[in-house]
Amino acid sequence: MISNAMTVRLRPGDRAILEARLRAGSTEQRQLLRIRIVLEAADGHATREIARELETTPTTVSLWRIRYAREGLDGLEDRLRPGTPPIYGEATDQRIRKVLDQPPPKGFARWNGPLIARLLGDVDVQYVWRSLRKQKIDLAGRKSWCESNDPDFAAKAADVVGLYLAPPKSAIVLCVDEKPSIQALERAQGYLKLPSGRALTGQSHDYKRHGTTTLFAAFEVATGKVRAAHKKRRRRKEFLDFMDDVVAAYPKARLKVILDNLNTHQKNDEWLKRHPLVTFHFTPTRASWLNQVEGWFSILQGKSLTGASFTSVEQLKQHINAFIKAYNKDAEPFVWTKSKVHQRRVKGRRLSDL
Numbered sequence: 001m002i003s004n005a006m007t008v009r010l011r012p013g014d015r016a017i018l019e020a021r022l023r024a025g026s027t028e029q030r031q032l033l034r035i036r037i038v039l040e041a042a043d044g045h046a047t048r049e050i051a052r053e054l055e056t057t058p059t060t061v062s063l064w065r066i067r068y069a070r071e072g073l074d075g076l077e078d079r080l081r082p083g084t085p086p087i088y089g090e091a092t093d094q095r096i097r098k099v100l101d102q103p104p105p106k107g108f109a110r111w112n113g114p115l116i117a118r119l120l121g122d123v124d125v126q127y128v129w130r131s132l133r134k135q136k137i138d139l140a141g142r143k144s145w146c147e148s149n150d151p152d153f154a155a156k157a158a159d160v161v162g163l164y165l166a167p168p169k170s171a172i173v174l175c176v177d178e179k180p181s182i183q184a185l186e187r188a189q190g191y192l193k194l195p196s197g198r199a200l201t202g203q204s205h206d207y208k209r210h211g212t213t214t215l216f217a218a219f220e221v222a223t224g225k226v227r228a229a230h231k232k233r234r235r236r237k238e239f240l241d242f243m244d245d246v247v248a249a250y251p252k253a254r255l256k257v258i259l260d261n262l263n264t265h266q267k268n269d270e271w272l273k274r275h276p277l278v279t280f281h282f283t284p285t286r287a288s289w290l291n292q293v294e295g296w297f298s299i300l301q302g303k304s305l306t307g308a309s310f311t312s313v314e315q316l317k318q319h320i321n322a323f324i325k326a327y328n329k330d331a332e333p334f335v336w337t338k339s340k341v342h343q344r345r346v347k348g349r350r351l352s353d354l
Helices: 014-023 029-042 047-054 058-076 090-100 113-120 125-134 153-165 236-249 269-274 292-305 313-329
Strands: 171-186 189-193 199-203 208-220 226-231 254-259 278-282
Touching: 014 029, 014 058, 029 047, 029 058, 047 058, 090 113, 090 125, 113 125, 153 254, 153 278, 171 236, 171 292, 171 313, 208 236, 208 292, 208 313, 226 236, 226 313, 236 254, 269 278, 292 313
Parallel strands: 171 254, 254 278
Antiparallel strands: 171 208, 189 199, 208 226
């Protein structure tokens, strides 16, 4: 039974605090209701009278009168509630990660949310997606990697990086490699204006092949300049012919030549005997990214080849030669800043072990 005659006596200083909260614009509406109930009760108003004035129920008025009388200002705060226990947790996240370590079902290239939920059987697909986002696992994103298994990785990497960071004063350091089978593709292209008004370059889906060329390049580490030659094939003969041209371009100079582990770069002892001023330095296996000429090939592809159209191999060669000539006018050496290169293992780093 609700009492209408219950008297609320405010604790010393509480009226000033309650009235200040009442005036504050940041006070929540539910707190404002509780404060008004307590102040009205302290002024001697009955429960039902307060309920009518504040448009609430007598039960609500009685609740907050009693809570204040027992606990003071703390009684007007919300109490912690246990809530519904979570259905999923870390154990479920671990189960999802273990699924990703397994091959996907037959006929599928990769896992997705519905496939994972179907395999688990008792986990909602929406939670699967939330769990993956929480753990920053992107099922759609794809990356490739090349893991070096060279037992002499540290020594070879140190040799190459040492030539970048502290090149010998008495020698010229060159990075040499090939970009094979560059295609002379002919495509219709030009600027397109979309219905939205945006204009951008485009090209037709169809193309015509006119043959290929293989580009041999020597990148000079100290200056960033490039010397190149076009060959029809990528054999040992073409490689050594190019190296003859390189040696002729640097008469009587000691050359430190950085190469990857392509078979045509290996076992050239007879040629090296005829050129005692040339020394070959090899990157670790599956680590050709240590060769700076690979960075230049990327520049060539992005700035010169991608999106271009050619009606013949000869036109393609002239186009590349023109780019190299323009590039060498403003060439700058690459700045190699990493003094240590680590051989990180990728295999065995399973998601379920995280």
